[in-house]
Amino acid sequence: MEKREQIFDVSKDPYNHMSRMLFGRWKPFILMAMVFDEGKTNFSDFIKQLPISHKVLSENLRAMEEDGLIYRTVVPDAPPRTEYRLTESGLSMVPLLRAVYDAGWKDMTAKGMPIDTLGEMWHGYRERDDRLMTRVGKRGG
Amino acid sequence: MEKREQIFDVSKDPYNHMSRMLFGRWKPFILMAMVFDEGKTNFSDFIKQLPISHKVLSENLRAMEEDGLIYRTVVPDAPPRTEYRLTESGLSMVPLLRAVYDAGWKDMTAKGMPIDTLGEMWHGYRERDDRLMTRVGKRGG
């Protein structure tokens, strides 16, 4: 039930919408990982790079698909692979994500807080370092 | 304990930082309410406008103060009042908040989702409507 006669409805607010759709704990990383990998990635690559469980990754990917940010393709190779790719809409969110990252980076820097390295690389604050990529499998080879 | 040797540390990432500092459930609204009210507001005005409990508002305000976004002033009137004001840093976050709001507004509009009215007014998507303000007390009179 509702407690108070209030004109403000959080559930219908764009902040709440964006927060759910784009700024969950994992979604920025999932999306930026795809950008860094030229717009596509597959399930196990996410798992290798992010300390995320299968369940949570799965939920996030499905939600992002439903929100129109990414789409899923099964490539009928042998063995068949699944690829996640950014949609136009997903790609259109990148500048905003970068702006958020930049603001956060500046604030953390100003406050002398340590900043994660892989994220810095993904966002161009650090040269692409293939040794980092090698450590997590795939691309480095 | 840690589960896997992972190069990515979520707790040291700017997204996580911003998410905690600025994109919590209530913080954008608290901050934009202050902007709309020319940079300052007091406790009870927040309570009147937002469906938030005393406890949660109090926690949020304290966190925002610690993060340097706002500061608290007790005005020694009779009766004494408490005012919350934006700091430079808090003010500097406004363009980013607007960008997030705009992106959310566009996405919700494109998807035909209903959007809260007070938020629209705060963000200039709707004329300032003092009848709305009157309904929640204070300013309208």
Place this chain on the structure above:
DNA sequence: CAGTATCCTTAGGGATACTG
């Protein structure tokens, strides 16, 4: 008025095992 303190509920995330 401007909060604190207490208690309760729920949503999000994690570990792990299992399936096609």
Place this chain on the structure above:
DNA sequence: CAGTATCCCTAAGGATACTG
């Protein structure tokens, strides 16, 4: 490989009562 299903646990919020 690419997920689902299950169970568990914690943190964020809400209701409400109390304090200076």
